[in-house]
Amino acid sequence: MRAARVSVELTLSERLARQIAAGGPISVAHYMAEANQHYYGTRDPLGAAGDFTTAPEISQMFGELIGLCLADIWMRSGGRPEAHYVELGPGRGTLASDALRSMASAGLRPRVHFVETSPSLRERQSALIPNVSHHDAVSSLPERGPLLVVANEFFDALPVRQLIRVGNEWRERVVVRPDPDEPDRFAPMAGYRRVESGIPAMAADAPEGTILEMPLAGSAIALELAHRIAKQGGAAIIVDYGYEGPATGDTLQAVRAHRYADPFLEPGESDLTTHVDFTMIGNMARQAGLRVTQTVGQGAFLRQLGIDARADQLSRTTPARAEEVEAARHRLTADDAMGTLFKAMAWVHPDWADPAGFEGS
Template sequence: MNESPSLPELIDMQIRTNGPMSLATYMGLCLTHPSKGYYRTSDPLGTKGDFVTAPEISQMFGELVGFFFVNLWQQMGSPKAFTLLELGPGRGTLMADMLRVACRAEGFRDGLDLRLFETNPALIAEQNARLEPYEPKWISDFDKLSAEPLLIVANEFFDALPVRQFVRAEDGWHERMVGLDDNKRVFGLSPTPIPMSAMPEAVADAPVGAVFEVGIASGEVMSRLSKAVAVKGGAILAIDYGYEQTQTGETLQGVRRHQFADVLEAPGETDLSTHVDFGALSTVAANAGLMVQPLTTQAAFLQHLGINERAKALAVANPGSASDVEQARDRLVSPQQMGTLFKAFCAASPGLVPPGFAP
């Protein structure tokens, strides 16, 4: 019996059959192909994977996010039934740390309906191992949620959603495509220009050669979640690397084994991501009726929530680990590391005052 084609072979066959594909189509195949995509077949996290996320660096991150949601839950009147949803929960580390803190609040555990948006079987098994006491349920569709108030957390989720790229030429904007040249995957431009009137005002004066990334998938996800929160009540917290206002600039990158990698070289084996356009997400959430907090850095968010005090408490409780605790705190808040590159975004029901954000 012949083996099924590899993901690179499938992509190349599709290009030969249908012509060059958009970057969004290419990213979607690379990351979420049903049987061969990067996020369907591997555990990308940790020192043996391709990257390390904030929850894996220190328990402090999840503990403070847990406090954030307890505070909002209490502001909402401590509802006796509510949904807590995490998008892309990784190994379940963030949620486990969150709930260890949050469930100390009287009534929180009793009212909790824990939902996880995940497609990777290996990660689902790890999530279940960590979160089984909280009776998690996995969803693949945002419509599978109850009518109860909805609290949503997404750490490094939006950066992994596919984007389209457009390049400014003399005759207008052209979409960047992935094609083949001598049987090698290469970037090229669609010959058909995009009318200037179809591009946002923020990039109207961009020079020839400028690149503009459009996160259509991110906008669709934010729209659906924002509309749900607007009806049910609640909040969305997203922490990711990105920028505050819509702008030009290419941010697509590939990472494999903690090193930058060619995004076209090994489909399905390389993590692909882009910086998040938080300005666009803010507009979507506001249009749905939510109040969007001023975007802040991860450092400011965690410091407002008390990471410095928590680090001191952990160091006192475990003197032998004091140096490790301080290094982890530094990695999360230092401007030279994750502190300013990563941003904290929150959109919430009117009347709520999310902690960690400047008034």
């Protein structure tokens, strides 16, 4: 009699090790994609018990002001009733809940769509917003009606390709497992394949060891989303930490239990991100025919939308929370907190009104 087979599920480290053993080193983009897919698919990473806290979890003011910003654009652009609220990577749904509440106060009650693949987060989101429609990708969003899109800390978690300067050429940066006795430890190194296409002119003479990041996944999603807005009408607000490129440097980082961690240790157990190239995102939107605002700091963006007045109102309404409200306002807007590192940009259909919060753009 044959013995029954026992199925043993491999850990992510074991699966990656097998891939490397079978096919050689893997790209940083592949490593990052595998790690984050496992990470977000197996937990709720937000809050004090998780690994990090995002702006919507800090204060209701963040989502409220973004909702009012989108409602204002919608009203000044004709107020079509069949609008869709779309959020990419919506976390627990906190931002959407706050935004939809402020939209409703302005007479806008859009259908709600989340682009989210994590089963655990989908469950949390549905509990908070029962009428939400979930999507695995931008491609399955409704094809009729304007899209009012929010992407808060979405693009930073998408995989990026990394190149490294070796001598006078660029090579793919790859990931290996250097020591079989440390099964959860991986390491980056320069690959052997020379890369010649897609190198910006500013990096042509970069010194030895320079890292160049190419956000191919983010570019593709941004372009697809921008084409949808160009076809259907609408606007998008993107908030993330990042820079105005092109630029060089290794921005890959890991966060675990609210502390920085080694991104190449225990893949899938920490949040892997890179800084977002806002110039690239804006170029994708322009390529699709959208108007693009200037990139502004999150602090300036929220102040222009009225966070100071809203904070004062909340403090007067609930005096017992005045210190909490002030701490949240500082964290969201101050230069020594999230106000400068985090940035905001908007895309708008060419026939739609200019968004508030980006004056001078």
